[in-house]
Amino acid sequence: MLPTTADVVIIGGGVMGVSTAYHLATRGCRNVVLLERAPFLGSEATGKCAGGIRYQFSTEINVKLSLLSLPLLARFEEELGQNIDLRWPGYLFLLDNQADLATFRGNVAMQNRLGVPSQLLSPGQVTRLVPLLYLDDIVGGAYHAGDGLADPGGVVQGYASGARRAGAQLFTGVTATEIHVQGGRVVGVTTSDGTIATPAVVDAAGPWAGQVAALADVDLPLVPLRRQIVVTTLTGVPSDFPFVIDFSRSLYFHREGQGILTGQSNPDEKPGFDQSVNRAWTELHLEQAMMRFPLMERAGLLREWAGLYEVTPDAHPVIDGLSDPAGFYVVAGFSGHGFMHGPIAGQLIAEMILDGRANSLDLHPLRLSRFAEGDLVREHNVV
Numbered sequence: 312m313l314p315t316t317a318d319v320v321i322i323g324g325g326v327m328g329v330s331t332a333y334h335l336a337t338r339g340c341r342n343v344v345l346l347e348r349a350p351f352l353g354s355e356a357t358g359k360c361a362g363g364i365r366y367q368f369s370t371e372i373n374v375k376l377s378l379l380s381l382p383l384l385a386r387f388e389e390e391l392g393q394n395i396d397l398r399w400p401g402y403l404f405l406l407d408n409q410a411d412l413a414t415f416r417g418n419v420a421m422q423n424r425l426g427v428p429s430q431l432l433s434p435g436q437v438t439r440l441v442p443l444l445y446l447d448d449i450v451g452g453a454y455h456a457g458d459g460l461a462d463p464g465g466v467v468q469g470y471a472s473g474a475r476r477a478g479a480q481l482f483t484g485v486t487a488t489e490i491h492v493q494g495g496r497v498v499g500v501t502t503s504d505g506t507i508a509t510p511a512v513v514d515a516a517g518p519w520a521g522q523v524a525a526l527a528d529v530d531l532p533l534v535p536l537r538r539q540i541v542v543t544t545l546t547g548v549p550s551d552f553p554f555v556i557d558f559s560r561s562l563y564f565h566r567e568g569q570g571i572l573t574g575q576s577n578p579d580e581k582p583g584f585d586q587s588v589n590r591a592w593t594e595l596h597l598e599q600a601m602m603r604f605p606l607m608e609r610a611g612l613l614r615e616w617a618g619l620y621e622v623t624p625d626a627h628p629v630i631d632g633l634s635d636p637a638g639f640y641v642v643a644g645f646s647g648h649g650f651m652h653g654p655i656a657g658q659l660i661a662e663m664i665l666d667g668r669a670n671s672l673d674l675h676p677l678r679l680s681r682f683a684e685g686d687l688v689r690e691h692n693v694v
């Protein structure tokens with residue numbers, strides 16, 4: 312039964328919500344309530360994602376989020392007793408033009424300065440790493456052996472179980488429908504199952520975070536954008552095949568079981584909540600995939616699905632505690648790479664709520680007011 316009061320109500324049961332619940336509860340926050348409207352936790356963007364985890368970003372703030380978040384995934388099983396199928400095959404960006412090569416040279420220098428040993432590869436080095444790919448047009452690559460993959464379902468399960476063990480209450484099949492504000496402060500949430508009085512609400516609603524923010528009269532510029540994935544059966548792919556991103560085509564591959572998982576972002580996709588598979592796009596995507604990875608002509612189609620990115624104007628998230636209304640926290644807008652940053656994002660929100668500020672990282676670049684101020688720096692490495 313839904314409680315009538317809570318210290319914190321978290322709206323959304325994807326990686327952001329369960330990580331926040333876990334970090335709040337394990338730090339001793341007594342009455343944490345999470346609401347997920349779907350029948351299962353982690354069944355939206357988190358459950359539909361490709362599972363990639365990387366340090367290779369173009370902005371310092373994203374590299375810093377990775378520097379804090381990926382070690383939490385590395386010790387996840389030890390801390391939470393949950394296997395997350397963690398692998399470190401590395402990430403390889405394939406670059407087919409001099410402009411991208413120059414940009415990635417700058418990115419690699421910045422990553423190295425922050426302590427990430429990524430490197431720029433010559434076409435010959437790229438060929439030695441991924442000889443199965445068509446590479447005649449490639450002018451170089453960016454590679455980091457310490458990037459990898461993890462299982463989103465395991466991460467959600469681990470945090471949800473850990474949060475429950477520490478006393479948090481997580482509800483599925485419950486929709487938040489209203490947020491109540493009095494005198495500039497959050498005072499409660501009305502749901503499909505009743506009203507909860509609370510001084511703190513966390514908007515962790517992923518692609519729907521803009522709608523949830525609007526319930527508190529907050530303008531959160533974030534749009535949902537459909538993205539598709541195809542999983543194929545294919546033999547002959549080496550077990551150490553890296554996560555490959557054909558950067559100018561927004562096309563990617565990684566090993567999934569014995570086969571290959573591939574995705575490609577449709578540049579003509581318009582914002583919207585439609586999650587049906589666009590078959591015409593699948594065909595174009597697979598044509599490009601076979602051009603880059605000729606072995607895929609022998610692949611069988613196993614599964615395909617569509618999910619939603621949660622995209623902000625600068626492709627960076629908002630991790631913020633607002634003053635208007637006070638008690639309203641936002642952890643959303645990760646723009647297609649939030650699974651990997653979910654662990655630290657939940658910890659940072661817990662710090663804001665319990666300590667009054669995020670102590671682990673300066674979150675100034677991720678404040679909500681940057682949009683109104685026009686103080687934006689765009690992330691370049693979005694796939």
Ligand SMILES: Cc1cc2nc3c(=O)[nH]c(=O)nc-3n(C[C@H](O)[C@H](O)[C@H](O)COP(=O)(O)OP(=O)(O)OC[C@H]3O[C@@H](n4cnc5c(N)ncnc54)[C@H](O)[C@@H]3O)c2cc1C
Pocket residue numbers: 322323324325326327328346347348349352353354355356357358359360361362363364485486487488515516517518519520523538539540574617618619620621642643644645646647648649650651652
């Ligand atoms: C195809 C695809 C591939 C991706 N690949 C990667 C990748 O390789 N690596 C990576 O790091 N990231 C990747 N991402 C991005 C990543 O999935 C997201 O950034 C991340 O999962 C967002 O987590 P979330 O918890 O914010 O959102 P979600 O997992 O969507 O959770 C939000 C939840 O809020 C619930 N909700 C919404 N409104 C309400 C309401 N009113 N009341 C109650 N509940 C509500 C929803 O049902 C949902 O379950 C990918 C995404 C997609 C779609």
